[in-house]
Amino acid sequence: MGDYILLIISCLFVNNILLMQYLGNCPFLGVSKKMETAVGMGMAVIFVLVMAGTITWLTEAFVLKPFGFEYLRTLAFILVIAGLVQFVEMFLRKSIPALYAGLGIFLPLITTNCAVLGVCLINIKDEYTFVQAVVSSFAYAAGFALDLVLFAAVRERILLARVPKPLQDTSIGLATAGLFSLAFFAFKGMA
Amino acid sequence: MAKSVVQEFTKGLWAEIPPFRLVLGLCPTLAVTKGVENGIGMGVALTFVLVCSNVVISLVRKIIPNKVRIACFIVVIATFVTVVELVMQAFAYPLFLKLGIFIPLIVVNCIVLGRAEAFAAKNGVVASFADGLGIGIGYTLALTTLAIIREVFGNGTFYNIPVFGPSFKPFAFMVQAPGAFVCLGLMLCIMNILGKK
Numbered sequence: 001m002g003d004y005i006l007l008i009i010s011c012l013f014v015n016n017i018l019l020m021q022y023l024g025n026c027p028f029l030g031v032s033k034k035m036e037t038a039v040g041m042g043m044a045v046i047f048v049l050v051m052a053g054t055i056t057w058l059t060e061a062f063v064l065k066p067f068g069f070e071y072l073r074t075l076a077f078i079l080v081i082a083g084l085v086q087f088v089e090m091f092l093r094k095s096i097p098a099l100y101a102g103l104g105i106f107l108p109l110i111t112t113n114c115a116v117l118g119v120c121l122i123n124i125k126d127e128y129t130f131v132q133a134v135v136s137s138f139a140y141a142a143g144f145a146l147d148l149v150l151f152a153a154v155r156e157r158i159l160l161a162r163v164p165k166p167l168q169d170t171s172i173g174l175a176t177a178g179l180f181s182l183a184f185f186a187f188k189g190m191a
Numbered sequence: 192m193a194k195s196v197v198q199e200f201t202k203g204l205w206a207e208i209p210p211f212r213l214v215l216g217l218c219p220t221l222a223v224t225k226g227v228e229n230g231i232g233m234g235v236a237l238t239f240v241l242v243c244s245n246v247v248i249s250l251v252r253k254i255i256p257n258k259v260r261i262a263c264f265i266v267v268i269a270t271f272v273t274v275v276e277l278v279m280q281a282f283a284y285p286l287f288l289k290l291g292i293f294i295p296l297i298v299v300n301c302i303v304l305g306r307a308e309a310f311a312a313k314n315g316v317v318a319s320f321a322d323g324l325g326i327g328i329g330y331t332l333a334l335t336t337l338a339i340i341r342e343v344f345g346n347g348t349f350y351n352i353p354v355f356g357p358s359f360k361p362f363a364f365m366v367q368a369p370g371a372f373v374c375l376g377l378m379l380c381i382m383n384i385l386g387k388k
Contacts (some may be wrong), residue, residue, distance in 0.1 A: 022368065071273065121296075
């Protein structure tokens with residue numbers, strides 16, 4: 001049990017997917033201008049990433065490895081993720097319209113979110129067991145959502161501040177993200 | 192419409208240079224610019240994928256049904272990324288290890304998919320080729336510039352060769368994650384100042 005808690009902390013803070021491993025920055029800067037969209041995107045990523053992590057691990061273990069197709073991993077994983085996202089979108093629209101209304105518009109964006117494919121590949125690279133892979137997928141996604149929500153809160157304040165013209169928008173956003181990253185850097189000492 | 196091939200090529204070098212003008216493909220920009228060698232390697236790999244996928248997509252653009260076009264684009268891109276992965280494993284293994292996960296992640300690099308969707312799906316083969324090459328080289332230049340700044344100040348070296356004397360204390364912040372974000376933010380700011388007319 002202690003191992004899993006360590007794994008969660010390591011994925012959530014120490015190896016934070018956004019600020020330490022630089023994955024998923026495009027949606028990070030793109031949807032963090034408003035709190036509502038940030039929360040929606042964060043939830044959608046958690047939702048999809050847990051499923052994608054599970055399914056890609058199973059694909060690797062039961063399809064790619066037994067047949068020696070490891071070199072097709074990139075191709076197989078992105079297809080699985082794209083298919084999964086499409087399927088989830090259709091399923092939600094039909095069965096749970098309330099959830100679809102919240103997450104719907106973010107789902108197509110997730111296929112090209114490199115955090116999703118990245119975490120799936122990291123799970124395989126670090127040779128996690130099935131349970132570890134599921135737990136780490138969740139923890140990474142939760143870390144992503146946490147950053148996104150924190151960052152959106154800061155950005156809403158920046159909107160009210162007087163920023164020099166050339167620094168506006170993405171530029172100041174990146175500099176702020178740098179400060180965030182510095183804060184998360186402190187967790188490295190824990191490792 | 193009647194833009195010349197040369198124009199399609201040169202716009203990638205300045206007017207639409209990613210990631211400064213088109214704020215896309217930030218993750219590899221931040222991650223691989225610790226050293227000049229990595230920056231160039233990543234740029235070349237991305238240029239290859241971009242050119243090939245642009246050409247193929249513009250060849251098949253009339254056959255692909257509109258509804259499944261994104262999925263088709265991703266398959267084409269993933270194929271070329273796999274090619275790059277295998278070639279790099281065979282001929283540039285140390286670089287492959289350094290770039291690590293970011294080679295397979297070219298598949299989801301927004302620049303490649305963005306150019307496929309915004310340009311190759313609407314234009315002819317020659318124009319798409321020029322567009323892919325221009326954007327690819329522009330991206331390589333951008334990565335290299337950022338990598339030079341970060342490597343020279345953060346590590347005191349250029350292409351692994353020391354540039355300052357032995358008394359130089361490297362500014363380690365620059366090669367770490369926070370430095371990457373701040374550096375890119377400042378570069379965007381400089382580009383905004385330069386681009387203003």
